[in-house]
Amino acid sequence: MDDREPDTLPFGRRRRTAASALVAILVAFVLGVLFNAPAMKKTAMDLPFGGQRSFRLALVSPAAAVSHWVFLDRPAQFAAAVLGKPDPGPVPVEVVVLSPRPTSQPTASGRPRAKPEDKPLPKPRAGHPMRLYIAGDSMAGIPGMALVNLSRDTHLIRPLLDYRISSGLVRPDSFNWPVQLQRQVKAFDPGAAVVMWGANDNQGMQTSSGKVYEFGSGGWEKEYRKRIGDAIAILFGGGVRRIYWVGQPVMPESIYDRKIRVMNDIFRSEASKHPGVQYIDAYEVLSDGGGYSQYLRDEKGKMQQVREADGEHLTYAGGMRLAKVVMAAIKADWFGDKTPGAGSASPSPKASAKATPAP
């Protein structure tokens, strides 16, 4: 007696053979790759420079070429255009870094002076809040949200949070922050900006000439400093009066942490070179005596988990800890000492150029 299950199921649904399923899967896979090849190529290009990126590009580029040749990239492009979504491809080959807009005080060389206007800061008041632009990578997300909440509490600061996952200053081909900054300062007209980059910048960087510098090399540092200067100039050129440059916090993994400290040193020294730019030492704020800890005590001595399970990103408590320090710096500049809560930053609201001790 055949005790196998029936071949037909509800409404005449048929079971098929594994071979039939394989055919369907293969067709779906091949066609799916061809349909989505430009997006896959963009994803591969966004990888850090190196062997994995080259390997992925070697696999995907022929598919993208075939897809284009047989017009199979068009349906996705058409659908994206209809929906108003940005076209994933073709990807720009060269790096595009916009020149900063001229400030009101150009230098003799014509290069924009990375310096805010010298007028006194306007005091925010009801109906005329100070506009605060918060930008950065994924590490800026949670502290940015906490800062938004603190800003709302003042009723005198209107915040705009603009953080982009997997972004930074070294890969404008992946996400072009200079362009984004220009757009945002034009649209939002901020008085102050809080920026936090670096978590994804621990990778090679390609200059506009096409040369790729390894992380930490002399060429890399020079180019990175230039891009920081460009970002500062764009913000000041757009009317921003104060920039709060937030460094990256201590990291659990030693190699990554070493790179973070290299970048923090650069941020700190660039901030000290530019009047109107204040460095916020997140490394110190979120470390336990200079070392890494997933938990820290708050000002009341209560233990708080400050890092997410990945060990790197901040929990809301960690983000708030950092945001309070940033807000203290903002209030000191814009409100003097009279605004309620101005001195509430804790612990150790250090917005300084002090060297961070190595963990």
Added chain:
Amino acid sequence: MLFPTITFAVFFLLVFVGNWLLMPRPRLWKPFILLASCVFYGWWEWRFVLLLALSAVANQLFAKAIERAATAAAGKWLLAAAVAVNLGVLGWFKYYGFFVTSVADFLAVFHLNADLPLLRILLPVGISFLTFRVLSYVIDVYRGKLHTSSLLDFAVYVAFFPYIMAGPIARAGEFLPQLAGPRDPRRVDTSRAFFLIFAGLAKKMLLADYLATHIVNGVFTTPGQYTSLETLLGIVGYSVQIYCDFSAYADIAIGISLLLGFELPENFNAPYTAISVQDFWRRWHMTLSRWLRDYLYIPLGGNRKGPTRTSVNIMITMVLGGLWHGAGWPFIFWGLLHGSAQVVEHRRLDIRKLRVQRRLRPADGRAAGAPPGPPEIDLRPWGGGVWPRIGVFVFVTFAWVFFRSATFGAALSVLAQLFRGWGSIGAAVTPVLLLVIAVGIGVQYVPRSLYERVEAGFSVLNPLVQGGLLAVGFMLLDVLGPTGPASFLYFRF
């Protein structure tokens, strides 16, 4: 490895071919699928594969020892040890930080500064699911419902990659018998599998991820930035998001398993159509509900020891169910809310039964003119129709606020925002948002027969056509969905 990625597509293609080529030879197939599962899991963090191996070996030893135990008492002690070890491991990875900070806070109330060691512990993905899976095996062996299997079979059950990250919690008794013989390559339920995979990806990419990025994350993190209407839609949006996200993973897991020849239990059955909180739990995360019922609620006494014990048992079960989801007081409170609602519903039914019994008491124990047979009692606590459904949805959605929030303060901030800004609509309220929420709830009211008709229609198509339709569907998902795959919510549980 995430499901909606090209990496997984390539991985699955290779596993699918290997699976059916080796299926006739179980001695080759089992190591193959075990290796594939380890690669899948190790892709996340290779060290966790060791945890899987240890869990498989330790629980197999416990199960064998229980089966061979000379006395019932010895078996009981061995079972207790197995439960303690498994819950200990779970507690170490998942609750250590919560426990230590809670103890420190408690001592601080008495001005005692306890310098307890806090460690950075990486949470293995899906450890809660793993713990419940292996416990089902050990407990069923203890109960005599299941014989121990070979270590290899058990290891395949422990590590089977489709469900390893976020369920469904397939019990040993449901899965291990399927390893007894090779699956038949001529009878694969391909259309249902493809439908589930596609529907899962659509729910995840089009609905859940959109809601998360468009409104939910913002409302729950910076509620002050949103109007009351936006906050309300953000809260409702989270209800839809968590359903679409979690059920999507279950759908994809079940679909992938079907393509490999295995059947997994259903995990969701239109939960937002529930007419009571009890009914909700029969439809939401069904494998967890059944697990908690069979391995916790019933052993506690269930409803056999009077109304008070029933209420206590419900509360214990739901609070532990809340704690299972995460280490935090809001999760416990969420469990308390659901437990309380079910206690109320039980009491309501008890009172209804009592009234019927009282009516039947006169004369011969039956009301005059009553039909023969047991009296019919409406076992729906709130009756049927629209209002109970709306009421249950409102309650469940309210409870999700605590589930989603990191702290009570954060949850209360979100709820308070509901009453603060009704002056304007808010920029986040868009036709697309309303449509996504409506679709997320509406799909649960579509009769199941309609889905089955679509599956049946798809099943008779030529496989080339099936593949072409799937490719077009995936392309549209890619265009319509957000950039980059987002992790599934239930991975963290």
